[in-house]
Amino acid sequence: MNFLEELLDLVFVPSCLECGVKLGEERRACLCGRCWSSIRLIEPPSCVSCGKQLRSDLEPLCGDCRAAKHLFTDNRSAAVYDGVMRNAIHLFKYKDKRKLGRWFGEMSVQALLSSGGLAGIDCIIPVPIYRKKHRDFNQSEALARFIGDWFRLPVLSDLLVRTKDTRPQHELSRGERRQNVRGAFSLNNSQKLDSRSVLLVDDIFTTGATANECTDAILGGSGARLVRVFTLARGE
Numbered sequence: 001m002n003f004l005e006e007l008l009d010l011v012f013v014p015s016c017l018e019c020g021v022k023l024g025e026e027r028r029a030c031l032c033g034r035c036w037s038s039i040r041l042i043e044p045p046s047c048v049s050c051g052k053q054l055r056s057d058l059e060p061l062c063g064d065c066r067a068a069k070h071l072f073t074d075n076r077s078a079a080v081y082d083g084v085m086r087n088a089i090h091l092f093k094y095k096d097k098r099k100l101g102r103w104f105g106e107m108s109v110q111a112l113l114s115s116g117g118l119a120g121i122d123c124i125i126p127v128p129i130y131r132k133k134h135r136d137f138n139q140s141e142a143l144a145r146f147i148g149d150w151f152r153l154p155v156l157s158d159l160l161v162r163t164k165d166t167r168p169q170h171e172l173s174r175g176e177r178r179q180n181v182r183g184a185f186s187l188n189n190s191q192k193l194d195s196r197s198v199l200l201v202d203d204i205f206t207t208g209a210t211a212n213e214c215t216d217a218i219l220g221g222s223g224a225r226l227v228r229v230f231t232l233a234r235g236e
C-alpha cells in the first residue's frame with residue numbers, strides 16, 4: 001500500500017465486499033478474515049486425476065474420470081468454486097482488487113506444497129485470454145507468476161495463445177463447454193519444449209475441457225513430455 005492509500009483507509013475505513021463489516025487486521029485485500037476463512041479448501045480425499053473433492057477414499061477416481069480419460073496427467077485445485085471463492089475470483093478481474101492476487105498466490109503455493117510440490121516440472125504456462133487490448137489482465141498469468149517466483153520456475157506466457165474469443169466456461173452447460181473451446185488454442189512460436197514437463201495454470205476448473213484443449217495444443221506442437229494442471233478453484 002502506498003501512503004495515499006493508507007491515508008484513505010484511515011479516513012474511510014473500508015468494508016468487506018462480501019459481508020459489509022469494517023475491515024480490520026485480518027483482512028485479505030477487500031475481504032474480512034471471517035469471509036476469507038469460509039473458503040472451502042480442497043483436502044484429501046480428492047480425485048487423483050481431476051482434483052475433485054471426494055467424500056470417501058474408497059475409489060481414487062471420481063465418476064467422471066472413471067468414464068473418460070483426460071489428456072493432461074492430473075489437475076490439482078486449491079479451493080471449491082462456490083460462495084466467497086466464486087465472488088472473489090470475479091472481483092480479481094477489477095483493477096482495484098488486484099491485491100487479492102497475493103492471497104490467491106499464497107493459497108495456491110500451500111495447495112501445491114501439500115500435494116507433493118512441483119518436483120519434475122520444468123516450466124509453467126498460464127491459460128491465455130483472448131487479447132483485445134494489450135493491457136487486458138489475465139488472472140491466470142498473475143497466478144502463474146506468483147507460483148513461478150515461489151518455485152523458481154520459468155513462466156512461458158507467450159507460447160500458448162487463444163485464437164478464439166470464447167465464452168466463460170462456467171456460464172455454459174456441460175455439452176456446450178467442449179464445443180466452446182474446441183480449437184481455441186494454438187502455439188505462437190516454434191519454441192520447443194523437448195521432453196519437458198509443463199504445469200498449466202488456470203483460475204477455474206469446471207469439466208476440464210479448457211485444460212484438455214490447451215494440453216492438446218502443447219503436446220501436439222512443442223514436443224513437451226507431459227502437462228500437469230493447477231487451478232485455483234474447482235467446481236463441484
Ligand SMILES: [Zn+2]
Nearest residue numbers: 016019032035
Ligand atoms: Zn466479510
Ligand SMILES: [Zn+2]
Nearest residue numbers: 047050062065
Ligand atoms: Zn476426477
